Amino acid sequence: MGGSLARDLAERGHDILGYDRAPDVLSAARASGVLRETCGPDLQGLEQAEIVALAVPVDGAVRLLSLAQPRLKYARLITDLGGTKRAICAHAEALGLGPRFVGAHPFAGDHRSGWDASRSGLFQGARVFLCPVAQTTPGALNDARALWESVGARIEVVDAAVHDQRLAWSSHLPQLAASALALVLAQETLPPAELGRGGRDVTRLAASDPDLWTGIALQNADYLSQGLAALESRLAELRRNIEQGNQADVRALFGRALRWSFSQPSSSSTDSDPAPDAHSAQG
Amino acid sequence: MGGSLARDLAERGHDILGYDRAPDVLSAARASGVLRETCGPDLQGLEQAEIVALAVPVDGAVRLLSLAQPRLKYARLITDLGGTKRAICAHAEALGLGPRFVGAHPFAGDHRSGWDASRSGLFQGARVFLCPVAQTTPGALNDARALWESVGARIEVVDAAVHDQRLAWSSHLPQLAASALALVLAQETLPPAELGRGGRDVTRLAASDPDLWTGIALQNADYLSQGLAALESRLAELRRNIEQGNQADVRALFGRALRWSFSQPSSSSTDSDPAPDAHSAQG
DSSP states (O other), X not given: XXXXXXXXXXXXXXXXXXXXXXXXXXXXXXXXXOOXXXXXXXXXXXXXXXXXXXXXXXXXXXXXXXXXXXGOSSOSEEEEOOSOOHHHHHHHHHTTOGGGEEEEEEEOOOSOOSGGGOOTTTTTTOEEEEEEOTTOOHHHHHHHHHHHXXXXXXXXXXXXXXXXXXXXXXXXHHHHHHHHHHHHHHHTTOOGGGSOHHHHHHXXXXXXXXXXXXXXXXXXXXXXXXXXXXXXXXXXXXXXXXXXXXXXHHHHHHHHHHHHHTOOTTOSOGGGSOOOOGGGOOO | OHHHHHHHHHHTTOOOEEOOSSHHHHHHHHHTTOOSEEOOTTOTTGGGOSEEEEOSOHHHHHHHHHHHGGXXXXXXXXXXXXXXXXXXXXXXXXXXXXXXXXXXXXXXXXXXXXXXXXXXXXXXXXXXXXEEOTTOOHHHHHHHHHHHHHTTOEEEEOOHHHHHHHHIIIIIHHHHHHHHHHHHHHHTTOOGGGSOHHHHHHHGXXXXXXXXXXXXXXXXXXXXXHHHXXXXXXXXXXXXXXXXXXXXXXXXXXHHHHHHHTOOTTOSOGXXXXXXXXXXXXX
């Protein structure tokens, strides 16, 4: 994410000052011409940055913000790119950075991470959630908006708690479902090559970075726990109906899942959508 | 599946005699030139077929085989294309069709079904499981093998019960996981457009045909029930560790899921595979 943003901004003429704790990543990014300069190991040189964006796993971002804080005297915007927003927003406020802080979550990319997976144009047309805190100035929010719009993103400004609740279901739960299924298949020693195209789709996210997702899962434990419990209940409901041979109930559950697949954002209740003809279902 | 097989065989010069209970499907298939003739509503005309392949949901296949049985005096191979194999194989034996019966399961395609989703070349390089029964003659098995190899399939001959157990985990469980997640998201009125690329992958199979999957789930209830229970347990394990903030345990679970993603068929235990560097993970 950070690498992709740096590429886009460098292409637009911005001077990028970069840092990564992995020296090889930093030298690769510098060799690519994307970084004009790099910070020292204690973020020496960060003082000259006008805009500071933290692109590390969400638990690391909290620690990194504390480390950066003494060097942020002149930055007019401080932001991050993490998949959870409550913890980093609260920490920015606690550090007195609230007026200049806007949390950001670009909802783009896939299970790959790291510099090698970065590419320019990643955010073109992508949704980016912006989470200002109570003290964020209109100027800082405008800067954050301009930054992301310049790389093609569609901005959605949302409260950090609302973001975390919504993403628990729409992003974190699918990740956990894929990882849990992978663990089940690992236990059965059924490797990915045993799966069909559909099964490989379901489990693709299991290849996501464990560090990234450990941080997200723990920071969003309260909301995510609700999602996991709901998924356990649904699976148990399907299992009981299958064990009891309740054909009509099993059919109805699959039918509701199918209707969801074709439900639209404007719909107030996806369950009331008409079912499309399965014969013409298109992916 | 049936439509795709008919297309491939017609292209190779075979005369295809077709039947579908939906008149519009039958006329579309005939208009396409794939079908040379069609059977009547009680399968009149089926007597002339040398090879008979049932391509309907698995519960329907059992009923259809009974309906077809009086007209199968001259067929030298009777087969099906269903995702479960125990029920149809047992039924073929019970009907006295064992010597000429070979169950088949082409592990190809995606969540789409019906004539509109059919295409030639679908089975090129695809795995096809063949399940002979105890009385199947070598000639019938060779015919089944030749049929599927002619359309490019890679054949795997396997006992029906072994097939059903293996597919419960590798195919039916991923389907149920996707459907269960779709039901959870439907309940939260979060439509597919709210998901990112990864979440859409995880839930894509929820668009599968409910009739097809109700039959499969009920015929494979015993094995599938074990898979569902295992997935519930894994989700609960993840949830408890997340709720308790067990960072090392959560990290270890994500790490094992990642290792599974890169595990190979030859490996006797996927859990012992070395973890690739997440930075260079490729999908």
